[in-house]
Amino acid sequence: MTSKAPPKAASAPAAPIALTRKKSDDFMEWYLEVCDVAELSDKRYAIKGMNIWRPYAYKVMHNIDEFTRKEMARSGHDEVLFPLMIPESYFRKEQEQIKGFGGEVFWVDFAGENKLEERLVIRPTSETAMYSIFPLWIRSHADLPLRTFQIVNVFRYETKQTRPFMRVREIHFFEDHSCFATYEDSEAHMNVDLEVVRNCLTRLALPYITSRRPDWDKFPGAHYSVGCDVVMPSGRTLQCATVHQYKDNFSKAYEITYEAPDGTRKNVHQTTFGMSERLVGATVGVHGDDRGLVLPPEVAPIQVVVVPIIFKGKEKPVLDACADVARRLRDKGLRVHVDDRDRNAGEKYFHWELRGVPLRLEIGPRDLEKQSVMTVRRDAGKAIVPMATVEAEVEKLLQHVQADLLERQTKFQAGQxxxxxxxxxxxxxxxxxxxxxxxxxxxxxxxxxxxxxxxxxxxxxxxxxxxxxxxxxxxxxxxxxxxxxxxx
Amino acid sequence: MTSKAPPKAASAPAAPIALTRKKSDDFMEWYLEVCDVAELSDKRYAIKGMNIWRPYAYKVMHNIDEFTRKEMARSGHDEVLFPLMIPESYFRKEQEQIKGFGGEVFWVDFAGENKLEERLVIRPTSETAMYSIFPLWIRSHADLPLRTFQIVNVFRYETKQTRPFMRVREIHFFEDHSCFATYEDSEAHMNVDLEVVRNCLTRLALPYITSRRPDWDKFPGAHYSVGCDVVMPSGRTLQCATVHQYKDNFSKAYEITYEAPDGTRKNVHQTTFGMSERLVGATVGVHGDDRGLVLPPEVAPIQVVVVPIIFKGKEKPVLDACADVARRLRDKGLRVHVDDRDRNAGEKYFHWELRGVPLRLEIGPRDLEKQSVMTVRRDAGKAIVPMATVEAEVEKLLQHVQADLLERQTKFQAGQxxxxxxxxxxxxxxxxxxxxxxxxxxxxxxxxxxxxxxxxxxxxxxxxxxxxxxxxxxxxxxxxxxxxxxxx
Missing domain, CATH: 3.30.110.30 (C-terminal domain of ProRS)
Incomplete structure (x- = not known):
């Protein structure tokens, strides 16, 4: 059946497939274009700053989430999930935080046709939800430390200009909330968290600087805050992780106490640690170039793309060889895609360069004759490697890409x-x-x-x-x- | 410092560590108790039906999510993430759905102190969010099929009695939304989705029955709906997956059209497919017994717990052997925990039986002498196996637990x-x-x-x-x- 809808985008020219902006000319214009053209984020949803994660970007985020989970398990944290909505009375218990977020939260007033007896905040962060329950979980010193985290979306009514992954109203968020018997224990945990930051950002090939925030810029309710800032190509910084010492500021307001071995009740000391989808923004912004994304292998959804170089009548041996190489690489745990679409090779190169695949392999009839594979690094450098040892060669090349991206940005940062x-x-x-x-x-x-x-x-x-x-x-x-x- | 808070739970008796309810006496009483005592869900949050996921339950859910993701990748679906909030005008485009959900949604009216120009619905499901954007993604027949899914929390203002994982107001949710050129293509996809259901529920050792819902109970806006229901121990059923044929019902309302090869514009045909945290509820309810959870190995956070049997002065060789066995099992990809706490063995057995760990290994001095390991299946059966081949023996035992749980419930279902x-x-x-x-x-x-x-x-x-x-x-x-x- 034919719709009566007016002709739509389909009749218009296809979306641009090449970048029209140069990174060196105007970083932010380039950044916004690459987020769009590489199909990372769709900003056309009807609410400002609430964007759609397209599959490629979501895979990057999921890879980050999964290695964050591993880091948190390694360091003794348990994953929980607290409700999205927070009763106003919970939220108001800690006055600093309500001051800090009061103007920036979304409120639920109605359910169906019923006005709620108590209105609910959509979480801008989860202190007030979690700390109302922690007193039920922490009874004695034997329950400490309590080290928890969750990966959720949080919501802030951002009034500044929004930008995909960097400043949005619905934020994909990671938050660690941990409780300790003493201030000393909580101070020691700041370093545990900073090590998690180090391990996560290194996988994104992102160096950063660590600074103790001044009192006037610490997180609402914090005793002090440590920020980890990535230096973006424009020379501006992007805060990518923060670690907060709360001392007993929240535990007093929320009455989170424990029975010490001597029988007295004491307040716990707390730390938190946050990261967010800004890690995607930093990765895109720092490593990309005028041809598009350049993704560090550790986080790339596709680490290796195999492009068959096909001549009419000689397809089968080439396609078989590509499939075989892909299988061998996948057996090594690599994320591999064979682009066997009926397009010319140049178009395919262009497509995967825009998407930042760290390594391209080209295999054609001549490579089969020589039993070799052409390798092309997304960042720089071509090399012919023997097909017999392609697994080891590819693993080495990916390690080099990862290391070189980190080194390049480390130098850039030092110069800034x-x-x-x-x-x-x-x-x-x-x-x-x-x-x-x-x-x-x-x-x-x-x-x-x-x-x-x-x-x-x-x-x-x-x-x-x-x-x-x-x-x-x-x-x-x-x-x-x-x-x-x-x-x- | 000593808090002035009144004495709290810490001075009260510790939480009960044994179940007081028998599954055979009253299934639902037993279910509610096991969700509490095995530390799956905390219902003490201040909003009815919005519960806290405790770490153990969240690990089960995460395992389910991860194998669902693999199934969806295998069947050609891409993961996306759409915003939580939906403008009222998007939501109202399709009248059946607003009728179906109109009374059950949460509304955001305010951001900070500002009344919003257009109020926002907290998604009860994502049709109306996604289908307002799909027209921008689908231009021609070459863009079809579009197969997407997301894993998110959805919100329904449930007025019936709430129960952890079975009926809640914040629901951990999986939703597949796919578009096709023809009705035939969309019909074929119903079977692809039903195969995903089969593969996922089999990993939970859950048989189920598949029924075409009557018209009066189909999903709002659907052409027809297929439900997959698990038969619970009480003989009642729990709907665990639904697959919907939307035909062009939504694509007409949201003008999701494509240019066919002959140049005409046609409406897409759509299917959706949903699962939720009810899979956790069904797993807990179906397999558990009077001693607590019984988790299928495929989804258990801990598949094997190793308990050292320790006599004073002989700790080291036993602990070393336990660590060695654990390492060997982990090398096979198994999830293993060594319980080396300073507690008696009986307490440990009790603890891990309550939590449903499918297999327990006991290693003591006599086992070391004989170079054997005692294996105890959570469902039924003990056996002594040689330490030299413990990996193969454990893998075989876990396969048997998985198969036997499925078989037991298959028989139970047939009898119901x-x-x-x-x-x-x-x-x-x-x-x-x-x-x-x-x-x-x-x-x-x-x-x-x-x-x-x-x-x-x-x-x-x-x-x-x-x-x-x-x-x-x-x-x-x-x-x-x-x-x-x-x-x-």
Whole structure:
């Protein structure tokens, strides 16, 4: 039957298959285009900042989730799942957090035709849902530590400009919530979490800098917060992980206590640790180039694409060889796709380069004769390898791609971090500037305003003592070197 | 520091660690207790029917999700993720569905302090979210079939009594949404989906019956619906999977069309297929016994627990042997836990029996002498196996547990299905009754009322022609054998 609908997109020209923007010209324009053209995210859903995950991007996210799960299991965390909706009374118990999120949450008022007796918040994060239940789970010191995490979507009524994976209203989110008997135990756990960050981001070939956030930018309710920021190609930073020391701030509000061996009741000390779909945004933004995505092998949905080079009448031996190579690679646990579509080879190269497949293998009649395979790395470099040892050669090449992407970005990051002594000196530098500042919040704010930068905080991954320096803002004795940057 | 909170649960007696209910006495009482005592679900969250997934249950669910993902990849489906919130105007496009769900959805009216211009539905299912976007993805016949699925939580304002995993307001949900050029293609896909159901439920050792739902019980908007129902120990059925033929009902409302090779525009034909956390409920309910859970090995978070039998002064060789056996089993891909806590063996047996670990290994000094291992199946049976071949023996035992659970329930199910000719004859039978009914809806309803049963529908897995029979309600010529049961 023929629909009466007016002619639609199908009659319009097909979506552009090549990038029209260059990464070096305008990073953000390029980023938005690559998210669209490589079919990562569809922004055409009717609610701003609530985007559709297309299959290719969701596979990347799922790979990240799965290795995060492994890391969390290794470090003794258990996965839970708490409800999406939080009664207003739970949410209001901790005043700092309601202040921090109060203006940014979605409220459910009705179920069917019934106005709810108590309205419900759609979780912007899960402290208030979880901490209302933790008192039921924690009775004595024997129940500690309690180390839990969940992987869920959270919701924030973002009023700033939204961008796929970087700033959205429905956020794919990872959150660790752990409780300890003592402050010392919780401090030690900060390092456990920071090691998980290290292992996860290394699999994405993403170096980052670790800074202790200033008090005015810590997470609502936190005692202090540590941020892990990736330096994007524009020189701006993207916060990709945060680890928070809550001390007993929440456990007092939510009465999370335990019976100590001496019979007294004490408040637990808590830490949290969060990551999100920003890891996808950082991976796309950092590694991509003018031809599209460049995905680190550890997280690529397809690690190796095999393209048969076919001449009429000689299809079968080539296709058989491709299938055989693919099978051998899959037996090694690799994610392999054979592109045997009826298209020309150039079109296929283009298609998989746009999608960032780390390694392409080409096999044609001449390769069969020589019993060799042409390998083409997405980042750089071609080589002919013997077919007999293709598994070992491919594994080695993928390791090289992974290592080289990390090394390239590590160098880029190093070149983006500049120490300076005075604001005027810092102004033209771009990227991240590190200035000596005294301990007055007004001076931190003063530098932010003068540069139109945000404070990342005190470096935790390099020396931060600036007691021999003068504050870049007031000229009095400085305390720490502090990082400032433009942020996404 | 000592909290001022009043003494809490910690001073009260510890939670009961044994079941007080017998499955044979009252199935539902036993089920609710086992969900609680085996730490599967915490119902103490402040919103009725929105429960907390505790780690052990979430691992079972995650195992189910992961093999569902593999099945869906095998059958050519791509995973997507659509937003949780749906604008009211999207939701209202298809009238049947709004009628079906209108009274059961949660509405978001406010974001922060702002009343939204258009209120948003929290998805009860995702047809209306996805089908508003599919027209942008489907342009020509070359874009078909489009086979997608997502694994998300959905929300229904359930007014009936809620029960963990069986009937809740926040539902962990799997939904396949696929589009085809022709009705024939979509019909063929119904069988692809039914094969996925078969493969998934077999891994849970769950047999089931497949019935075509009567028109009055099909999914809102569906052309017809097929239900897969598990027979629970009480004789009631639990709907665990449904496959729907939508024909072009939704594609007309949402204008999902494609350009056919002849240049005309046609509506796509659609199918959907859903499963949910009810699979956990069915697994718990069907296989468990008076000692607690009995988990099929394919889905058990821990497949093998190794318990060292320790005598003072002889710990080390036994613990070393346990660690060695565990390592060898893990190398085979098995999920193994060594319980080396300082508790007596009996307590450990009890703990892991409650949690349904399919196989326990006991290793003590005498086993070391004989180089053997004691194996204890959770379902039934002990055997001593040689330590030298423990991997092969354990794999074989786990296969037997899996097969025997399936076989046991298959027999139970067969014994619960009764054909009858008249309502009076059916009344005392219990379980599922199959009666000849004519094609008048009033007769189907009449049988439902007379028995206080619901209609499951026309059997699709055994002969259903009842044209030689008389309708059990009106006495006129019957059409089909129809299944009726009490349902959860």
């Amino acid at each position: 971090i500049h120490r300076a002594h005075k604001i005027e000196e810092a102004r033209p530098l771009g990227g991240i500037v590190v200035l000596p500042v005294c301990d007055k919040a007004t001076c931190g704010h003063g530098v932010e305003e003068a540069l139109d930068y945000k404070t990342l905080g005190v470096p935790m991954d390099e020396p931060s003592d600036a007691s021999r320096e003068r504050c870049a803002h007031c000229g009095e004795a400085a305390k720490d070197w502090i990082r400032f940057a433009r942020t996404y | 299905i009764h054909r009858a000719h008249k309502i009076e004859e059916a009344r005392p039978l219990g379980g599922i009754v199959v009666l000849p009914v004519c094609d008048k809806a009033t007769c189907g309803h009449g049988v439902e009322e007379a028995l206080d049963y619901k209609t499951l529908g026309v059997p699709m897995d055994e002969p259903s022609d009842a044209s030689r029979e008389r309708c059990a309600h009106c006495g006129e010529a019957a059409k089909d054998w129809i299944r009726f049961a009490r349902t959860y």
